[in-house]
Amino acid sequence: MNEKSALEAQESFDFLYVEEATAEGGESRRINFRTSQTVEALKRVIAAELRVQHDWSKLDLVSAGRELTELGKTLESYGIFDGDTVFYARDTTTTARPPAYSPPTTTGVRTLDNVMFKDLHGKTLTLHGIPVTWTVKQMRYKLGIEKHLSDQVEDYRFIYNGKQLVDENNLELYQLTEGCTIQIVLRLPGGIVR
Missing domain, CATH: 3.10.20.90 (Phosphatidylinositol 3-kinase Catalytic Subunit; Chain A, domain 1)
Known part of the structure:
Protein backbone atom coordinates (compact mmCIF):
# COMPACT_ATOMS: atom_id res chain seq x y z
CA MET A 1 0.00 0.00 0.00
CA ASP A 91 -15.48 10.88 36.85
CA THR A 92 -13.40 11.82 39.88
CA THR A 93 -15.62 10.26 42.52
CA THR A 94 -13.77 7.62 44.44
CA THR A 95 -15.06 4.13 44.72
CA ALA A 96 -17.45 3.68 47.56
CA ARG A 97 -15.65 2.69 50.70
CA PRO A 98 -17.51 2.08 53.91
CA PRO A 99 -17.20 5.07 56.23
CA ALA A 100 -15.33 4.88 59.51
CA TYR A 101 -18.52 4.24 61.45
CA SER A 102 -19.65 1.19 59.46
CA PRO A 103 -20.85 -1.65 61.63
CA PRO A 104 -18.91 -4.87 61.74
CA THR A 105 -20.31 -7.63 59.56
CA THR A 106 -20.87 -9.99 62.48
CA THR A 107 -24.46 -11.04 62.97
CA GLY A 108 -26.30 -11.28 66.24
CA VAL A 109 -24.82 -8.04 67.61
CA ARG A 110 -27.27 -6.04 69.69
CA THR A 111 -28.07 -2.67 68.16
CA LEU A 112 -29.68 0.41 69.58
CA ASP A 113 -32.35 1.66 67.20
CA ASN A 114 -32.90 5.01 68.91
CA VAL A 115 -30.12 6.90 70.65
CA MET A 116 -30.90 10.52 71.36
CA PHE A 117 -28.43 13.33 71.81
CA LYS A 118 -29.47 16.52 73.58
CA ASP A 119 -27.38 19.67 73.43
CA LEU A 120 -27.31 22.62 75.84
CA HIS A 121 -29.86 24.48 73.71
CA GLY A 122 -32.39 21.67 74.14
CA LYS A 123 -32.10 20.45 70.54
CA THR A 124 -32.44 16.67 70.23
CA LEU A 125 -30.77 14.58 67.51
CA THR A 126 -31.50 10.88 67.01
CA LEU A 127 -29.31 8.12 65.58
CA HIS A 128 -30.62 4.72 64.56
CA GLY A 129 -29.03 1.28 64.27
CA ILE A 130 -25.94 1.67 66.42
CA PRO A 131 -24.25 -1.62 67.41
CA VAL A 132 -23.22 -1.72 71.06
CA THR A 133 -19.85 -3.13 69.91
CA TRP A 134 -18.97 0.24 68.36
CA THR A 135 -16.58 2.60 70.02
CA VAL A 136 -17.69 6.03 71.15
CA LYS A 137 -15.54 7.45 68.35
CA GLN A 138 -17.45 5.48 65.68
CA MET A 139 -20.71 6.79 67.09
CA ARG A 140 -19.24 10.32 67.12
CA TYR A 141 -18.36 10.06 63.41
CA LYS A 142 -21.80 8.73 62.52
CA LEU A 143 -23.41 11.65 64.34
CA GLY A 144 -21.15 14.07 62.49
CA ILE A 145 -21.87 12.61 59.08
CA GLU A 146 -25.60 11.93 59.40
CA LYS A 147 -26.43 15.23 61.09
CA HIS A 148 -23.94 17.31 59.06
CA LEU A 149 -21.87 18.26 62.08
CA SER A 150 -18.53 16.86 60.88
CA ASP A 151 -16.67 20.11 61.52
CA GLN A 152 -18.02 20.39 65.10
CA VAL A 153 -18.31 16.83 66.37
CA GLU A 154 -14.67 16.61 67.52
CA ASP A 155 -15.36 19.40 70.03
CA TYR A 156 -18.29 17.56 71.63
CA ARG A 157 -18.12 15.65 74.89
CA PHE A 158 -20.77 13.01 75.49
CA ILE A 159 -22.19 12.51 78.97
CA TYR A 160 -24.39 9.53 79.90
CA ASN A 161 -25.53 8.75 83.46
CA GLY A 162 -23.12 11.35 84.78
CA LYS A 163 -20.08 9.78 83.06
CA GLN A 164 -18.10 11.20 80.19
CA LEU A 165 -17.90 8.70 77.31
CA VAL A 166 -14.31 8.01 76.21
CA ASP A 167 -13.66 7.67 72.46
CA GLU A 168 -11.71 4.41 72.67
CA ASN A 169 -14.29 2.53 74.79
CA ASN A 170 -17.05 0.30 73.43
CA LEU A 171 -20.60 1.50 73.97
CA GLU A 172 -21.57 -1.68 75.85
CA LEU A 173 -19.21 -0.58 78.66
CA TYR A 174 -21.62 2.27 79.42
CA GLN A 175 -24.72 0.03 79.37
CA LEU A 176 -26.60 2.25 76.93
CA THR A 177 -30.25 1.29 76.55
CA GLU A 178 -32.81 1.64 73.78
CA GLY A 179 -34.11 5.23 73.68
CA CYS A 180 -31.37 6.56 75.97
CA THR A 181 -30.39 10.22 75.92
CA ILE A 182 -26.76 11.30 75.79
CA GLN A 183 -26.01 14.88 76.78
CA ILE A 184 -23.75 16.86 74.44
CA VAL A 185 -21.51 19.48 75.98
CA LEU A 186 -18.93 21.56 74.17
CA ARG A 187 -15.29 20.88 74.99
CA LEU A 188 -13.61 24.13 75.93
CA PRO A 189 -10.22 24.89 74.41
CA GLY A 190 -7.28 25.41 76.70
CA GLY A 191 -5.49 23.54 79.38
CA ILE A 192 -3.83 23.92 82.74
CA VAL A 193 -2.01 27.19 83.33
CA ARG A 194 1.02 26.89 85.60
Whole structure:
Protein backbone atom coordinates (compact mmCIF):
# COMPACT_ATOMS: atom_id res chain seq x y z
CA MET A 1 0.00 0.00 0.00
CA ASN A 2 1.57 3.30 -1.02
CA GLU A 3 1.49 6.45 1.04
CA LYS A 4 -1.26 8.10 -1.03
CA SER A 5 -3.69 5.17 -0.73
CA ALA A 6 -2.99 4.92 3.00
CA LEU A 7 -3.86 8.60 3.41
CA GLU A 8 -7.06 8.17 1.34
CA ALA A 9 -8.06 5.14 3.44
CA GLN A 10 -7.53 7.11 6.62
CA GLU A 11 -9.58 10.06 5.35
CA SER A 12 -12.47 7.76 4.44
CA PHE A 13 -12.86 7.11 8.18
CA ASP A 14 -15.28 9.28 10.04
CA PHE A 15 -13.50 11.45 12.51
CA LEU A 16 -14.44 13.32 15.63
CA TYR A 17 -12.82 15.89 17.81
CA VAL A 18 -12.71 14.99 21.47
CA GLU A 19 -11.92 17.51 24.15
CA GLU A 20 -11.68 17.22 27.91
CA ALA A 21 -14.16 19.47 29.66
CA THR A 22 -12.07 21.37 32.19
CA ALA A 23 -12.21 24.81 33.74
CA GLU A 24 -9.08 25.79 31.78
CA GLY A 25 -10.46 24.50 28.47
CA GLY A 26 -9.08 21.17 27.39
CA GLU A 27 -6.94 20.28 24.41
CA SER A 28 -8.90 19.11 21.38
CA ARG A 29 -7.78 15.93 19.59
CA ARG A 30 -8.87 14.48 16.30
CA ILE A 31 -9.61 10.77 16.40
CA ASN A 32 -10.65 8.42 13.64
CA PHE A 33 -14.00 7.04 14.64
CA ARG A 34 -17.13 6.02 12.76
CA THR A 35 -20.26 7.68 14.08
CA SER A 36 -22.11 4.45 13.37
CA GLN A 37 -20.26 3.00 16.39
CA THR A 38 -21.59 3.02 19.94
CA VAL A 39 -21.05 5.34 22.88
CA GLU A 40 -19.27 2.51 24.70
CA ALA A 41 -16.84 2.09 21.80
CA LEU A 42 -16.05 5.81 21.86
CA LYS A 43 -15.46 5.72 25.62
CA ARG A 44 -13.05 2.83 25.13
CA VAL A 45 -11.16 4.66 22.36
CA ILE A 46 -10.83 7.83 24.46
CA ALA A 47 -9.69 5.78 27.48
CA ALA A 48 -7.05 4.10 25.30
CA GLU A 49 -5.86 7.53 24.10
CA LEU A 50 -5.58 8.63 27.74
CA ARG A 51 -3.85 5.35 28.66
CA VAL A 52 -6.54 4.47 31.22
CA GLN A 53 -8.19 1.58 29.38
CA HIS A 54 -9.45 -0.02 32.60
CA ASP A 55 -11.31 3.19 33.56
CA TRP A 56 -13.30 3.67 30.35
CA SER A 57 -16.59 3.43 32.25
CA LYS A 58 -15.60 6.44 34.39
CA LEU A 59 -15.71 8.79 31.41
CA ASP A 60 -18.76 10.98 30.93
CA LEU A 61 -19.47 12.14 27.35
CA VAL A 62 -21.40 15.22 26.23
CA SER A 63 -22.16 16.62 22.78
CA ALA A 64 -24.27 19.64 21.94
CA GLY A 65 -25.37 19.87 25.56
CA ARG A 66 -26.65 16.27 25.68
CA GLU A 67 -25.07 13.66 27.90
CA LEU A 68 -24.34 10.42 26.07
CA THR A 69 -25.50 7.88 28.64
CA GLU A 70 -26.80 4.92 26.67
CA LEU A 71 -23.76 2.76 25.96
CA GLY A 72 -25.44 0.73 23.21
CA LYS A 73 -26.67 3.71 21.17
CA THR A 74 -24.73 4.91 18.15
CA LEU A 75 -23.34 8.40 17.95
CA GLU A 76 -25.50 8.98 14.85
CA SER A 77 -28.62 8.31 16.94
CA TYR A 78 -27.52 11.20 19.17
CA GLY A 79 -27.17 13.43 16.08
CA ILE A 80 -23.37 13.33 16.09
CA PHE A 81 -21.71 13.27 12.69
CA ASP A 82 -18.32 13.48 11.03
CA GLY A 83 -16.24 16.36 12.40
CA ASP A 84 -18.39 17.07 15.46
CA THR A 85 -16.83 17.66 18.87
CA VAL A 86 -17.55 15.38 21.81
CA PHE A 87 -16.53 16.54 25.27
CA TYR A 88 -15.46 14.09 27.94
CA ALA A 89 -15.03 14.43 31.67
CA ARG A 90 -13.31 12.03 33.98
CA ASP A 91 -15.48 10.88 36.85
CA THR A 92 -13.40 11.82 39.88
CA THR A 93 -15.62 10.26 42.52
CA THR A 94 -13.77 7.62 44.44
CA THR A 95 -15.06 4.13 44.72
CA ALA A 96 -17.45 3.68 47.56
CA ARG A 97 -15.65 2.69 50.70
CA PRO A 98 -17.51 2.08 53.91
CA PRO A 99 -17.20 5.07 56.23
CA ALA A 100 -15.33 4.88 59.51
CA TYR A 101 -18.52 4.24 61.45
CA SER A 102 -19.65 1.19 59.46
CA PRO A 103 -20.85 -1.65 61.63
CA PRO A 104 -18.91 -4.87 61.74
CA THR A 105 -20.31 -7.63 59.56
CA THR A 106 -20.87 -9.99 62.48
CA THR A 107 -24.46 -11.04 62.97
CA GLY A 108 -26.30 -11.28 66.24
CA VAL A 109 -24.82 -8.04 67.61
CA ARG A 110 -27.27 -6.04 69.69
CA THR A 111 -28.07 -2.67 68.16
CA LEU A 112 -29.68 0.41 69.58
CA ASP A 113 -32.35 1.66 67.20
CA ASN A 114 -32.90 5.01 68.91
CA VAL A 115 -30.12 6.90 70.65
CA MET A 116 -30.90 10.52 71.36
CA PHE A 117 -28.43 13.33 71.81
CA LYS A 118 -29.47 16.52 73.58
CA ASP A 119 -27.38 19.67 73.43
CA LEU A 120 -27.31 22.62 75.84
CA HIS A 121 -29.86 24.48 73.71
CA GLY A 122 -32.39 21.67 74.14
CA LYS A 123 -32.10 20.45 70.54
CA THR A 124 -32.44 16.67 70.23
CA LEU A 125 -30.77 14.58 67.51
CA THR A 126 -31.50 10.88 67.01
CA LEU A 127 -29.31 8.12 65.58
CA HIS A 128 -30.62 4.72 64.56
CA GLY A 129 -29.03 1.28 64.27
CA ILE A 130 -25.94 1.67 66.42
CA PRO A 131 -24.25 -1.62 67.41
CA VAL A 132 -23.22 -1.72 71.06
CA THR A 133 -19.85 -3.13 69.91
CA TRP A 134 -18.97 0.24 68.36
CA THR A 135 -16.58 2.60 70.02
CA VAL A 136 -17.69 6.03 71.15
CA LYS A 137 -15.54 7.45 68.35
CA GLN A 138 -17.45 5.48 65.68
CA MET A 139 -20.71 6.79 67.09
CA ARG A 140 -19.24 10.32 67.12
CA TYR A 141 -18.36 10.06 63.41
CA LYS A 142 -21.80 8.73 62.52
CA LEU A 143 -23.41 11.65 64.34
CA GLY A 144 -21.15 14.07 62.49
CA ILE A 145 -21.87 12.61 59.08
CA GLU A 146 -25.60 11.93 59.40
CA LYS A 147 -26.43 15.23 61.09
CA HIS A 148 -23.94 17.31 59.06
CA LEU A 149 -21.87 18.26 62.08
CA SER A 150 -18.53 16.86 60.88
CA ASP A 151 -16.67 20.11 61.52
CA GLN A 152 -18.02 20.39 65.10
CA VAL A 153 -18.31 16.83 66.37
CA GLU A 154 -14.67 16.61 67.52
CA ASP A 155 -15.36 19.40 70.03
CA TYR A 156 -18.29 17.56 71.63
CA ARG A 157 -18.12 15.65 74.89
CA PHE A 158 -20.77 13.01 75.49
CA ILE A 159 -22.19 12.51 78.97
CA TYR A 160 -24.39 9.53 79.90
CA ASN A 161 -25.53 8.75 83.46
CA GLY A 162 -23.12 11.35 84.78
CA LYS A 163 -20.08 9.78 83.06
CA GLN A 164 -18.10 11.20 80.19
CA LEU A 165 -17.90 8.70 77.31
CA VAL A 166 -14.31 8.01 76.21
CA ASP A 167 -13.66 7.67 72.46
CA GLU A 168 -11.71 4.41 72.67
CA ASN A 169 -14.29 2.53 74.79
CA ASN A 170 -17.05 0.30 73.43
CA LEU A 171 -20.60 1.50 73.97
CA GLU A 172 -21.57 -1.68 75.85
CA LEU A 173 -19.21 -0.58 78.66
CA TYR A 174 -21.62 2.27 79.42
CA GLN A 175 -24.72 0.03 79.37
CA LEU A 176 -26.60 2.25 76.93
CA THR A 177 -30.25 1.29 76.55
CA GLU A 178 -32.81 1.64 73.78
CA GLY A 179 -34.11 5.23 73.68
CA CYS A 180 -31.37 6.56 75.97
CA THR A 181 -30.39 10.22 75.92
CA ILE A 182 -26.76 11.30 75.79
CA GLN A 183 -26.01 14.88 76.78
CA ILE A 184 -23.75 16.86 74.44
CA VAL A 185 -21.51 19.48 75.98
CA LEU A 186 -18.93 21.56 74.17
CA ARG A 187 -15.29 20.88 74.99
CA LEU A 188 -13.61 24.13 75.93
CA PRO A 189 -10.22 24.89 74.41
CA GLY A 190 -7.28 25.41 76.70
CA GLY A 191 -5.49 23.54 79.38
CA ILE A 192 -3.83 23.92 82.74
CA VAL A 193 -2.01 27.19 83.33
CA ARG A 194 1.02 26.89 85.60
